[in-house]
Amino acid sequence: MNFDYSEEQQLLADSIRRFIAKDYDFEARKKIVASKEGYSAEVWATFAEIGLLGIPFAAELGGFGGGAVDLMSAMEAIGEGLVVEPFLPTVGLGAQFVARGGSEAQKKAILPAVIEGKLEMAFAHTEDGARYDLAHVAAAAKKAGKVWVIDGEKRVVLGAPLADKLVVSARTSGKPADAKGISLFLVDRAAAGVSLRPYLTLDETRAADVVLKGVEVGADALIGKEGEALALIEEVVDFATALTCAESIGVMKQANDATLEYLKTRKQFGVPIGTFQVLQHRMVDMVIAAEQARSMAFLACAKVDAETNPAERKRLVSAAKVKIADACRHVSQEAIQLHGGMGMTEELKVSHAFRRLTVIAQQFGDAEHHLERFAALDRS
């Protein structure tokens, strides 16, 4: 039993925090969000330079050979800074499919470039009507001689406007909700037949709906075995969920710190509002929610790294996400309420934390979805 970050983990988080304090404060972030691309190439280059982009990849490809636990402290720091660059879509999702299910040739072609910050990725999966059901894939890939031809529409593809490569799920057999018959393909975002409807998400990152019309890819674009992708999709999405849980701890810390500071400085009736017991107790409950969430982020990260039984991994990641979704809603809503009218404005960072926490609460499954999965996987 040991809940300390290792020296490497702590150093990485420290360097991200230093970078955020110096070059990624609230004003700098605002400029990035308002820019055409909604992203800073310098920031991305810095992430590559400090080694952040290589943490969860094999050492022989230039990575660090780590897992979610090694990224936890970094995710916390990313959360504190409300970083909008597509770390999760690239490192937490897209490249994970290649690292975990790709051929040696695919790994060599893609992962070193990701680690060096030269290649960005996105996971094109969610479709209309799927909600959080990972098996719901209607997009189809059909063999035509030596190539696959993909047709379908994907929704809310995080990081798609910035991505060089997409990992696209498509059905090679069966019906839309079948567990079998889903395959994964590497597709160039710039390939013929790929079109994007890009937008800003509620939490100010870039995403797009992606339409694929007669997109042709070679046999070497298939990741893993044909029709057998669901288990890999579940594994990678659990990994990304664990990272998001860790990130939420940083966002909640930011919201709680800002709220506590506000309670101590904002005066009404001649006294700081933090002297009112009704507000003190609400603040305490926010802090307790964040502590319980932190415990569950530890659990999620440890399990996606080390749990070999997929059912048990899914059960405990779901347990974590239930608690974290609840905590995200509780902390974000109370943070705004305790800030009063000022909390409603765009001018304070806390309202941006609210937006990020609102998104995290629903990303990769809301509390109800994960409660259902948790209950269904109970061993007793």
Added chain:
Amino acid sequence: MDLNYSSEELAFRDEVRGWLNANLPDDLRRKVAEYEHLTRDDLLRWHRLLAKKGWIAPSWPKEWGGTDWNLVQRYIFEEECGYAGTPPLIPFGLSMCAPVLLKFGTEAQKKRFLPRIYNGDDFWCQGYSEPGSGSDLASLKTKAVRQGDHYVVNGQKIWTTLAHYADWIFCLVRTDSGAAKRQEGISFLLFDMKTPGITVRPLILMDGGHEVNEVFFDDVKVPLENLVFEEGKGWTVAKYLLGHERMNTGRIGASKRELTKLKEFATEQTKGGRPLIEDVRFRDKLSRVEIELTALEITNLRFLDQMRRTGQAPGADVSMLKIKGTEIQQALSELMMQAVGPLAQPFRPSDGGDGFDSFVAALAPRYCNMRKTTIYAGSNEIQRNIISKMTLGL
């Protein structure tokens, strides 16, 4: 980072678990599992079994019978007792009076009281709360006046748990009503419950149970040698006791046992011909409690790990464990009651009791009884005040 116990810690846990399984008497195990009333003899029988094994007072110094276990071992032991469903160890002697004597008592006091506490010869109770002073302890009024070689005590205590079983009581009394700060006139005294002038009156709780009492003092003579620490320094003693290391405040082990029982029980109950546990609305409530408990267990281990590494006392963290732990205990008792639906209404047989299901009838009273957990030992609102002041600086 590692969420798991070390192999040594797991071996220790297995040793404790094995011993408890082999030595917890079946009748006591059944009584605890079925929420039955535990008599004085039940409590002392278990106390003496642990004393004989040498495990009754793990945190005491070795010379007085402590086990020399580290923090994690002590935590594991307490949680395993909860998980096995042993009778509770009554804390008033073992983990309240004894630590005070060890810290503030004279050698004579230690020699006189500690071995008897260890062996279960004396049953202790705690005289803190008074009718007008609950959460605001320093407002207590029970008065002790020095006369020759003794104090004469007059006043009243309330919520005195198991005073009707007790041989001894430790009390906070006011020895100086003129002190500048009201905390300064308080002293810590030990009384023999057989002393003339002490009257114990039961306060029956809404579940029908007799746990707590009012205790009246009418010219009770307490020898001066029963003063602990200095006269007027009782508040220092009381504060030490409040801050004394308590890492099992969350009662994780006992709640895990209750959760397992609830799952089994809700599988036996039916709704529309199907096991109740498959009912989505019931199941969601149960799953949420299970997730809360998982989170609390990891939080508890985090605090333990932090204490182990920094050597810091648990401080305000314990308040968090108390708040969440008691909320979970209450939620579990409520779900057990809800699991039997309308059958939760029978309370007590009025004629003979043939065919009366006393286990099912114990569920609603237990729900009633568990409401106490968020009130006692510093209400959950007081715990929030502590976190607000000590951790957040508000």
